[in-house]
Amino acid sequence: xxxxxxxxxxxxxxxxxxxxxxxxxxxxxxxxxxxxxxxxxxxxxxxxxxxxxxxxxxxxxxxxxxxxxxxxxxxxxxxxxxxxxxxxxxxxxxxxxxxxxxxxxxxxxxxxxxxxxxxxxxxxxxxxxxxxxxxxxxxxxxxxxxxxxxxxxxxxxxxxxxxxxxxxxxxxxxxxxxxxxxxxxxxxxxxxxxxxxxxxxxxxxxxxxxxxxxxxxxxxxxxxxxxxxxxxxxxxxxxxxxxxxxxxxxxxxxxxxxxxxxxx
Numbered sequence: 272x273x274x275x276x277x278x279x280x281x282x283x284x285x286x287x288x289x290x291x292x293x294x295x296x297x298x299x300x301x302x303x304x305x306x307x308x309x310x311x312x313x314x315x316x317x318x319x320x321x322x323x324x325x326x327x328x329x330x331x332x333x334x335x336x337x338x339x340x341x342x343x344x345x346x347x348x349x350x351x352x353x354x355x356x357x358x359x360x361x362x363x364x365x366x367x368x369x370x371x372x373x374x375x376x377x378x379x380x381x382x383x384x385x386x387x388x389x390x391x392x393x394x395x396x397x398x399x400x401x402x403x404x405x406x407x408x409x410x411x412x413x414x415x416x417x418x419x420x421x422x423x424x425x426x427x428x429x430x431x432x433x434x435x436x437x438x439x440x441x442x443x444x445x446x447x448x449x450x451x452x453x454x455x456x457x458x459x460x461x462x463x464x465x466x467x468x469x470x471x472x473x474x475x476x477x478x479x480x481x482x483x484x485x486x487x488x489x490x491x492x493x494x495x496x497x498x499x500x501x502x503x504x505x506x507x508x509x510x511x512x513x514x515x516x517x518x519x520x521x522x523x524x525x526x527x528x529x530x531x532x533x534x535x
Contacts, residue, residue: 273316275299275330295320303330304351309359317367325376325460326364328357328401335390346393353397354404361408365417374416376460379405381421381471383482387518402471406484409469418468420459423482424452425475447476455479489513 272289276282279300289296297319302308317323332352334345361377368375384391385399401421408419426449452474458464459472473480491509493501514524 272296273299273312273319275301275303275312277302277330303356303360304348306355306359309356310363313360313363313367322371323364323367323375324373325378326360327378327380327456327460328360329380330356331380333391333394335394337390338392341392349393350397350400353394354400357401358404361404361419365408365412365415368417369415372415374465375418376464377408377412377417377419378456378459379419379421381405381423383423383473383519386521389518405471406469413468418459418465420467420469421471422452422455422459423471423473423480424449425473425478426452449475451475488515 272294274282274285274289274296276285276298277300279298282298282300286296286298297315299312299315301312301315303312313323313326330352332349334341334349336342336345357379361379364375365377379401381401382394382398384395385402386395388395405419405421408417412419425447427444427446428449455472455474459467471482471484473482489510491505493505514527516522516524
């Protein structure tokens with residue numbers, strides 16, 4: 272196993288734990304925010320262990336800021352690490368798995384934040400992209416015996432230390448042992464989990480949840496299609512009382528009386 276972290280000292284700690292338990296591993300400090308770094312990471316695994324059987328995409332950063340204040344750099348940094356890093360590592364690994372002809376497993380990391388989370392346009396968008404990539408790769412790679420799933424973990428980590436509330440103050444979150452996510456990842460990577468693909472699984476704490484995939488919901492049909500006038504006439508009475516609540520911490524739909532403009 273190759274354990275990668277841009278902070279190679281942290282990666283080495285995990286390697287030491289694996290070796291103490293009787294496993295074989297080595298540390299890598301490649302930057303998965305570049306295609307070259309991802310290619311070298313996967314190449315190093317192939318050279319060290321002779322093959323690539325799976326990849327777990329778990330690298331991530333946060334650059335939280337509200338939408339109106341977020342900079343291009345803050346958006347691009349998060350998107351590059353989460354989305355492009357996942358894409359580059361997975362593509363390189365999947366190409367090798369196809370060449371080997373013996374299948375494999377890819378486990379991505381998304382988040383409930385992709386449902387929408389205050390101050391996380393970049394992070395929520397990236398995690399939504401990873402969820403959609405998971406579904407797509409599962410469809411494309413099944414013919415090669417490659418499974419693709421994603422976890423949406425709960426855990427207290429260095430990254431969660433950056434969580435802020437709407438006023439920008441640090442939020443103290445209860446401790447959730449990150450190790451409680453690992454058993455599901457191990458199962459998805461194993462031969463026992465060879466029937467599971469295209470799934471997003473909520474992990475961590477006491478839970479094990481199959482997350483619902485996006486689907487079309489309440490529907491109104493009109494023969495011949497919809498005009499501006501018919502939308503104006505029928506939308507509210509047909510669908511207006513069935514609007515979806517939104518956000519990670521969903522509350523009942525709050526805007527039936529309109530989205531008010533603040534007093535000036």
